[in-house]
Amino acid sequence: MLPLRLSLDAGALVANWRTLARMSGRAPCGAAVKADGYGLGAVEVVRRLAAAGCADFFVATWAEAAKLVPLGVSLSVLHGVRAEDMAEALASPARPVLSTAAQVARWREAGGGVCDVMVDTGMNRLGVAVEEVATGLLDGLAIDTLMSHLACADDDAAMNKRQRASFAALAGRTAALRLSLANSAGIALGADYAFDLTRPGLALYGGVPRAEFAGVVRQVATPEAQILQRRRVAAGETVGYNATWLAAADTEVAILNIGYADGYCRGFSSHGRGYAGDVALPVIGRVSMDLLALDVGAAPGLAEGDWVRLDYDLLAASLVMGMSQYELLTGLGSRFERHWTP
Numbered sequence: 001m002l003p004l005r006l007s008l009d010a011g012a013l014v015a016n017w018r019t020l021a022r023m024s025g026r027a028p029c030g031a032a033v034k035a036d037g038y039g040l041g042a043v044e045v046v047r048r049l050a051a052a053g054c055a056d057f058f059v060a061t062w063a064e065a066a067k068l069v070p071l072g073v074s075l076s077v078l079h080g081v082r083a084e085d086m087a088e089a090l091a092s093p094a095r096p097v098l099s100t101a102a103q104v105a106r107w108r109e110a111g112g113g114v115c116d117v118m119v120d121t122g123m124n125r126l127g128v129a130v131e132e133v134a135t136g137l138l139d140g141l142a143i144d145t146l147m148s149h150l151a152c153a154d155d156d157a158a159m160n161k162r163q164r165a166s167f168a169a170l171a172g173r174t175a176a177l178r179l180s181l182a183n184s185a186g187i188a189l190g191a192d193y194a195f196d197l198t199r200p201g202l203a204l205y206g207g208v209p210r211a212e213f214a215g216v217v218r219q220v221a222t223p224e225a226q227i228l229q230r231r232r233v234a235a236g237e238t239v240g241y242n243a244t245w246l247a248a249a250d251t252e253v254a255i256l257n258i259g260y261a262d263g264y265c266r267g268f269s270s271h272g273r274g275y276a277g278d279v280a281l282p283v284i285g286r287v288s289m290d291l292l293a294l295d296v297g298a299a300p301g302l303a304e305g306d307w308v309r310l311d312y313d314l315l316a317a318s319l320v321m322g323m324s325q326y327e328l329l330t331g332l333g334s335r336f337e338r339h340w341t342p
Contacts, residue, residue, distance in 0.1 A: 240285025
């Protein structure tokens with residue numbers, strides 16, 4: 001039994017997907033489950049979303065795909081197919097998302113079957129060029145989904161419309177059965193961005209990439225940690241590295257079994273909060289690699305071995321610490337025991 005646990009709300013996860021599906025209009029709504037389901041555990045995420053009706057899932061690598069193949073769902077591997085991946089890719093039911101002319105040639109020459117293709121419409125990250133599509137690079141490929149990725153969907157940037165127009169112009173230029181552009185934030189841009197399939201990630205897990213999602217999606221992951229020691233710190237004494245916190249009066253302090261090695265970042269130092277029921281317990285001093293100190297004067301009953309819930313509102317924490325919500329979520333470490341609640 002681990003001294004750290006991640007409380008995961010299955011009801012919130014499914015409700016978030018259903019909300020995103022409604023916002024996607026007539027386009028089916030898939031799910032990005034790369035990075036081990038954004039840190040929550042991809043197998044359990046996929047099981048729950050597939051049971052709710054989600055039919056399309058997206059991972060980054062073939063190693064991620066291999067863990068999900070036994071679930072019998074439709075999988076796309078976003079990083080395509082390297083030479084080193086070919087044997088596994090040809091034997092797998094998952095589809096590579098081809099993104100370079102070399103990958104297209106590799107797949108075609110090996111007699112690969114149905115694939116997906118990423119087109120670069122301006123992000124300059126992954127994808128074949130629009131011009132390459134126009135000159136026949138993809139001719140003869142059995143393409144399930146032609147996709148692109150929005151660079152600025154979380155802002156009202158002019159680039160969104162330019163990318164959408166560039167992508168829309170590819171309709172009918174390939175044998176692709178479907179077109180897909182919108183991520184979580186892209187779904188909020190409206191029906192024009194949905195095309196034939198949406199691919200949300202962050203918002204599924206309670207992140208708020210645009211204001212339209214505030215109060216609409218629910219938090220899924222909440223870290224909880226066990227108290228290792230309760231102690232009284234006398235007035236004038238300090239707590240933690242570099243003595244950044246000084247006790248103005250005698251203070252009851254709890255030391256928790258969590259730190260930045262678990263993804264509870266140093267930026268929470270003197271900013272974070274724990275909770276015992278509804279009682280807020282401020283973080284004091286520096287967050288250590290494996291340990292955290294809370295002022296527990298407001299919770300006289302807390303003792304060694306008790307569990308404390310940590311505030312992990314993604315949007316609020318992101319604003320305070322200048323970190324992305326993606327970092328906060330995917331950084332939650334392997335030392336957590338993951339507990340799903342209905």
